[in-house]
Amino acid sequence: MSRFIARRLGFMLLTMVIVSLAVFLISEAAPGDVARHILGQFATPAQVELLRDQMGLDQPLLIRYRDWLIGNDWKLRRLVGMPLVQKPVGDRGEIGWYAQAADGTLLQWKMRKEGLAELRTAPDGTKEEVPFDNWVEDEDGNSVHWGVDTANHVVLWVRDQVARETGVASAGRAMTEASGEQYFPIRKGLLRGDPGISQRTGRAVGPTLMRRVRNSFTLAILAFAVIMPVALVLGVLAGLKEGRATDRAISVMSLVTTSIPEFASGVFLILVFSFWLKILPGAAVFTSDVAPWKDPKLLVLPVLTLTLVEVGYVARMTRASMVEVMNAPYIRTAYLKGLPYRRIVFTHALRNALMAPITVIMLHVNWLVGGIVVVESVFGYPGLGLYLLDSAMFKDVNAIEAGAMLMVALAVGTQLLADVLYTFLNPRIRYT
Amino acid sequence: MAGQLSLETPKTKRTKKTLGGLLVIRDSRVGMVGLTLVTFWVLVAIFAPLIAPYSPLAQDSSAINQGPSAQYPLGTDTMGRDVLSRLVHGSRTILLLAPLSVICAVIVGAFLGLVGGYFGGIVDEVVMRLLDAIMAFPTILLYLIIISAIGPSALNVVIAITFVGAPGVARLVRSLTLDIRTRDYIRAAETRGEHPFFIMFREILPNARGPIIIDSMLRVGYAIFSIGTLGFLGLGLPPPTPDWGGMISEARKYIWTNPLGVLWPALAISSLVVGLNLFADGLREESTRYQ
Numbered sequence: 001m002s003r004f005i006a007r008r009l010g011f012m013l014l015t016m017v018i019v020s021l022a023v024f025l026i027s028e029a030a031p032g033d034v035a036r037h038i039l040g041q042f043a044t045p046a047q048v049e050l051l052r053d054q055m056g057l058d059q060p061l062l063i064r065y066r067d068w069l070i071g072n073d074w075k076l077r078r079l080v081g082m083p084l085v086q087k088p089v090g091d092r093g094e095i096g097w098y099a100q101a102a103d104g105t106l107l108q109w110k111m112r113k114e115g116l117a118e119l120r121t122a123p124d125g126t127k128e129e130v131p132f133d134n135w136v137e138d139e140d141g142n143s144v145h146w147g148v149d150t151a152n153h154v155v156l157w158v159r160d161q162v163a164r165e166t167g168v169a170s171a172g173r174a175m176t177e178a179s180g181e182q183y184f185p186i187r188k189g190l191l192r193g194d195p196g197i198s199q200r201t202g203r204a205v206g207p208t209l210m211r212r213v214r215n216s217f218t219l220a221i222l223a224f225a226v227i228m229p230v231a232l233v234l235g236v237l238a239g240l241k242e243g244r245a246t247d248r249a250i251s252v253m254s255l256v257t258t259s260i261p262e263f264a265s266g267v268f269l270i271l272v273f274s275f276w277l278k279i280l281p282g283a284a285v286f287t288s289d290v291a292p293w294k295d296p297k298l299l300v301l302p303v304l305t306l307t308l309v310e311v312g313y314v315a316r317m318t319r320a321s322m323v324e325v326m327n328a329p330y331i332r333t334a335y336l337k338g339l340p341y342r343r344i345v346f347t348h349a350l351r352n353a354l355m356a357p358i359t360v361i362m363l364h365v366n367w368l369v370g371g372i373v374v375v376e377s378v379f380g381y382p383g384l385g386l387y388l389l390d391s392a393m394f395k396d397v398n399a400i401e402a403g404a405m406l407m408v409a410l411a412v413g414t415q416l417l418a419d420v421l422y423t424f425l426n427p428r429i430r431y432t
Numbered sequence: 433m434a435g436q437l438s439l440e441t442p443k444t445k446r447t448k449k450t451l452g453g454l455l456v457i458r459d460s461r462v463g464m465v466g467l468t469l470v471t472f473w474v475l476v477a478i479f480a481p482l483i484a485p486y487s488p489l490a491q492d493s494s495a496i497n498q499g500p501s502a503q504y505p506l507g508t509d510t511m512g513r514d515v516l517s518r519l520v521h522g523s524r525t526i527l528l529l530a531p532l533s534v535i536c537a538v539i540v541g542a543f544l545g546l547v548g549g550y551f552g553g554i555v556d557e558v559v560m561r562l563l564d565a566i567m568a569f570p571t572i573l574l575y576l577i578i579i580s581a582i583g584p585s586a587l588n589v590v591i592a593i594t595f596v597g598a599p600g601v602a603r604l605v606r607s608l609t610l611d612i613r614t615r616d617y618i619r620a621a622e623t624r625g626e627h628p629f630f631i632m633f634r635e636i637l638p639n640a641r642g643p644i645i646i647d648s649m650l651r652v653g654y655a656i657f658s659i660g661t662l663g664f665l666g667l668g669l670p671p672p673t674p675d676w677g678g679m680i681s682e683a684r685k686y687i688w689t690n691p692l693g694v695l696w697p698a699l700a701i702s703s704l705v706v707g708l709n710l711f712a713d714g715l716r717e718e719s720t721r722y723q
Contacts, residue, residue, distance in 0.1 A: 015565050026581035252462055255713055259706040261657050263664040263680055264698035267687070275691050370572035374661055378684070388573070389665060392580040404577070407570050415568065 001423070005416065012412040019408055020401055024065050027397045034199050034395045054153060054183040055199065068196065068401065071189030073097070076154045079146045082107070084154075084186060095194075095204060097152045097186045109147035109157070116145065116157055135159050148186070152197070156182040195402035200394040205402045209387070213406065216372055216383035222299060223306040223368070228361070230307070231314035232354065238315065239322020239353065240345065251319065254312030262371050266305040266378035273301060302379045306371050313364065318357040325353040355425045362418035366411050463714020469707025473700075477523040484517035488674040497690045506696050509679070510686060511672075515693060519700055522674040526704070529586060530655040533593035534648055540594060541601025542644065546632040548602065549609025560606070563599035571596055575658070579667040586669055589662055593655050604647055608640040615639075646719065649712035653705050660701045676701045 035051040036043065043051075052058050056067070066072075073084045082099040087106065089096040098106035098121070106121040109132060116132040135143035143159035158181045188194035195205040238250040257265070273280040280300050325331065326349060334344045373385030380386075384403060391399035458464065476483060485505075492512040499507045506515040544563065548556040566574070578592040612618065613636065621631050662668040663677020671678065676697045683694035 011565075015568060018565070019569075023577060026577060029581060248462075252710075255709055256706050259653065259657075259709040260702040261660050261664075261705065263661065263677070263684075264702045267680060267684065267694050267698045270687060271691055271695060275687065366568075366570045369570040370661075373572045374664065377665055377681075385572070388576060392576045393666070395580070400576075400580075404573060407573050408568070411570050412568050 008416045016408050019404055023401050023404055027395055056185040067187045069189055070191050071187045073186050076184055079154055097148055099148045108150050110150055152186050154184040196398035198396055198399045200396040205399050209402055212384045212387045219302055222303045226307050227310050231311045232318055235315040235318025236322050238319040242323050254315045257308045258312030262305055262309050262374040263378050265308045269301050302375050302381055305375050309371055314361055317360050321356040322353040325349050359418045359422045362414050365414040460714035460718050462710050466707045466710025469703055470711055473523050473704050476520055477527045480520045480524050484520040486514040486517040488518045488521040489672050497686055499692055507693055515696055518674040519696055522676045525675055526656055526659055529659055530652050533590040533655050534651045536594040537597035538601050538648055541598040542605045545602035545605025546609055549606040550632050563602055567599045584667050584670050589668055593658055609636055612636050612639050646716050653708035656705050
C-alpha cells in the first residue's frame, strides 16, 4: 500500500514537472508579447525592449524555468556582494527585496534627479536616504554599481550613463525608473514558496491566489454539501424502484439537468430568480479580499447552478450501483429469509451500493473544477477559475503556472485519495 | 471475381445490421423525443439560409439590443444583428464542428487503443500511461492551455476537443481489443500470417463497432457542450462567426436591458445537448436490454 502511494505521488510530481514545462514552452510559442500587453499599443519598441529586459524575458527559457522553480537570489547575491533578503511591505502581503549589510541595515537604491541614492532601513526600523558614492571600477574603467532597486530587481548602474537612460520606460504601469544598464528580476522560486509576481496585476501571485482559492473552495464545498445528499437519495430511490415511474422520472430529469451546460442553466436561473422574481442577486460582485460568506445571498445561484449540472451524474451512478446490488444473490437470500424490506435496504444494500458512487464522485473532481470555472465566469465570482482564465488571456505566465500546479495537485491528489478510500471500503482490493 | 464477391457480401450485411441496430430507438419514448429534437436542429442547420430572414452578419444600427418585434422575431444583439438569423446559422457551426471533432477523437483514440491493446507489453504501458496523464487533468485547464497556445479558431477548437476526447476512446477501444484478441478468428488470421494492422483494422475494429458507435453518440453531446463552453469563455470561434456560446457571453452583459437576448441561445444549446443525450441514452438502453 505505501509503495502504491509512493509511486502515485511520484507520478503526480512527474506530471507537475511536465505541465510546468509545457506551460512555459507554450507561453513562449504563443503569439503576443506580455511586455507589449502591459505597455499598451502606443509604446515604442525601445520601451517594450526595456520592459522585457526588466522582466527578465530576454534570458534563455531554461534559465527562466530554473529561476521560476528554485529562484535566483542565491546567484544574484554574488553580483551585489551582500545577502539578499525578503521583507514584507505594506499590509496586503506584498514582499520586497533588500540587500542586507553586515550590520543588519537593509539597503535599496533609487535613481534621483541628482544621482543614485541609497535607501537605508536600520534594524530598528528608522529610514534614511543618502546620496550614493561608492562606485566600483570595472574592466573597462567605467564606474559601476550592482544594487537592488525598489521593484525587486538586481540592477547594474553605470555612473556616466545614468542621466541618459532615465525615464524611458514610463508608459502605463511599467517601471517608472529605467536608469540601469542591466536588470535581473529577483525570484525565490516556486519550490521555496514564491510563485512570483503577476505580470497582469503587478502584485505577488501568492496572496491573490490564496484569496481566490479560498473563494473557490467555499463555492465547491457548499455545492458538494448540497449535491451529495440530494443525489444519493435520488439515486437510491430510483434504484429501488427500477423500471417504474419514479425511476423513469428521476433518470430522465437527471439526464436533462446534466446535459444543460452550466452557462445556460446559470443564465436561466439568473433570469428566473433575479430578473423576474427579483429575490436573489444575479451576479456575485465583490472584491476578492472580502470573504464570500459575508453575503450568503450571492452564493445561492452559483451553488444552485453547480448542483443542477452535477447532481444528475452522481444520481445516475448511485442508481446503477443500487440496481446492481438489489439484483445480487445475497439480497435475494435476505428476501427469502423473510427479512423486512426496510432492513434489507438499510443494513444489507446501502453500504455496498454507496461504495462505487463515493469513489466515482472523487474521480469526478475534474468535472467539478471545470464547472466552477464556467460558473465563476457566469456570475463574475472572483475565484481561482476566473483568475486562471484572465491570466491565460493575458499570457501572465507566473499566475498560470501557479494556478495550474495547484489544479493538477488537486486533481491527482483527489484521485489518489479516492483509490486509498476505496481499499478501505472494499478490502478485497489491494494495490501493490 | 469470386474473391471480390466474397468480400462484398459480408460488407453489405454488416451495414444493414448496423442500421438495424439503430432502429431499436423506436422502442424508447425518451429516445424518440431526443431524436426529434436532434432532427429539428439538423433540419434547421441544413436549411439555414432558407429559414434565416437576414444574414447572420448584417447589422442594423437603428435597432440595437432590442426585444422581439415583427421585424426581428427574436430581437437583435448589441451590434443590431438579427438574433434568429445568428441562431439558425450558429446551428450549422456547432453541428459541423461537434461531429467532426468526435470523428477525429475516435480515429486517434481507436488507433491508440488498438495498438496498445493488440501489441500489449511496453507499447501498451507507454501509451496508456501517457493517456492517463492527460486524463488526470482538469479538462478545462487542458482547453485553456491548448487554446491559449494555438489561438482561438474553428480548427483549433477541433484539435483541442480531439486531444481531450481521444484518451477516453482509446481506453474503451483497448478494453474491447483485449477481449476480441482472444477470439478464434483472430488466432486464425494470425496463423494465416496477416499483417498486424490488417488484423487490427479489418478483424478487430469492425467487431468492436457497436460500443464505439454508442460511445460516439454520447461524445457528440459532450463535444457540443464543450464547444459551447469554449465559446462562452471566449476561447471558441473568433467573432463575428455566429456561435451559440459566444452569443450567450455577449448577451450576458446586457441581461438587465434585454433579458430575452440571452435566453434564446441558451435554450438552443440546451435543447440540442439534451436531445442528443436522450437519444444516445435511449439507444444504449434499448441495445443492451436483451443482452
